[in-house]
Amino acid sequence: MQNKRLIGILIAAGLILLIPLIAMQFTNEVKWNVFDFVAAGILLLGTGLAVEFVLRKVQKSATRIALCAGLFLVLVLAWAELAVGIFGTPFAGS
16 A cells, blocks of 8 residues: 555656646746756655655654645645745745
């Protein structure tokens, strides 16, 4: 079962990365370069592997849920910062 989750993480990350790749073929609104795909892949795979680590090591359900929710929040905030710069760091995309 654990290896199936890892395969699922890889497939999910790949499918999510296909969305902007396909969108770039149909509209000029989406303009990603290689760095954007690499950064998104690192964020998605890093979060997925961190969630997998939490699921393997943490026994209590409430703690698992809290840690996974925290990881998801960090993913969303990092993605938003890279996309539009909600915190104003030099890494902001706009």
